[in-house]
Amino acid sequence: MITAYAMASGRNHLKDNACCQDNIDIRILKDSLVFAIADGAGSAASSLHGSELAVKTFCESLSKSTSLFPDNTCLIAAFDDARKALEKEANKRCCSIKDLHTTLFGGIYLKGNLKCAGIGDSMCFVVEKDGEVLIPVQPTKGEFINETIFITSEYWKDFLKVSDLIENPKSLVACSDGLLNIIYSTVFENGIWKLIPHKDVIENMMDYIAKNHVVIDINKEIADMLRGDRANDLNNDDKALVVAIFNETNRE
């Protein structure tokens, strides 16, 4: 299994010397991968801490309960633990949990099977054996296009979505919505926003990482790409990206 990940401030935040409010955690165990991405709300005072705490708690929790996989309970418990940790942090800081507003998306790959879950507008694209690109969990938008639902929202559990079990995936790309227009697009059709993965970009990225991960610092190259002009011309938001190639020998 090859894994790579990076996050970077978007041009808007770089201009103001602000930190990247997206966060990533990733745990590689013996034969499994646990990963999480969180996107802190720009309008919340401490969302940077919210997103950091959310991914850390989620991955710690899920790493301890892999024996329950593929039952959904391990994923739901990890979201519960992340929410509790955020509530505790808000109490500690004497602030509202809304000040820690963050989305949370995460998943687990174990013995050839993958499951993921999310709340908010982060997402993942899974490349299947036949090369088709699957979106296991549709991101959640709020009432307006620039709104979303957070794990720190009041009725967060109502919006938690867990994917079906995906057997023997080839690879996955998980990302925050800062990758919009870079590895996916959205179109408004029949009253709903539809995601369109850029299959060629995803496939080329996988090929490049599979071929070069041994000879170059692939995490640094992803970070350079995310903070580069080309990516920021396409989307100036903060960006977080996790890539996992599960079985490179299957690749053409």
Add this chain to the structure above:
Amino acid sequence: MAGLNDLLPSDIRYPQEMKCPVCLLLDVSSSMSGEPVRLLNQGVSELKKELLNDNQAKKTVEICVVTFGGSVKPYPFCTPENFNPPTYTAGGGTPMGEAILQGLDLIEKRKEQYKAQGIHKYRPWVVIMTDGAPTDMSEGDTTWAQVVNKLEEYEENKKIIAWTFGVPGADFDALNKLLSHQELDKRRVYELEGYDFKALFKWLSDSIAVVSRSKEGEKIKIDAPPAKQIELEV
């Protein structure tokens, strides 16, 4: 070796806006030397200025230029704010056929990029401006047939809207034949008065600004070009 950065899609500014691609095919052959090419350069600069003055058009319109004069030079699609045309110089023959084919190719590639990124588009405009006759094709040869067939196919399938403008010296018979698939009284073949490129590009920016404010599929009315329509039976 190309890096990860090179794998990213090419920049399409304002991807949330519907795109209105315009392909300018400009004759810069030797007969355009002197005042005509100076006025052409002035007219193209004016086009940029006019489009930037329109808040909607500056986000919606994308321009590409293919010049033909001796050789064919394509300049890729960009928004008005990134449209920095060089000072064109005149010289050589008039390879109009190759320029049309390259222009149509640029449009097809841009449309693929829009599609890959889920960006909607208006029907692209192809605007041919010439003061002469094509020197790389003549009626009956392979290039001529290829160009005429492509223009017809693209217009019939609503892939483009083609306009031709001739200045003194232009071969209007050839331009008419290139667009002979269009109805005679609606054929978009025009004769400019003198070298009034400024008026032409002002009309062009005003017209595409109207397009850029329309809804997809909506029928719109634009002013007639500042030129005399040529009706030749072919």
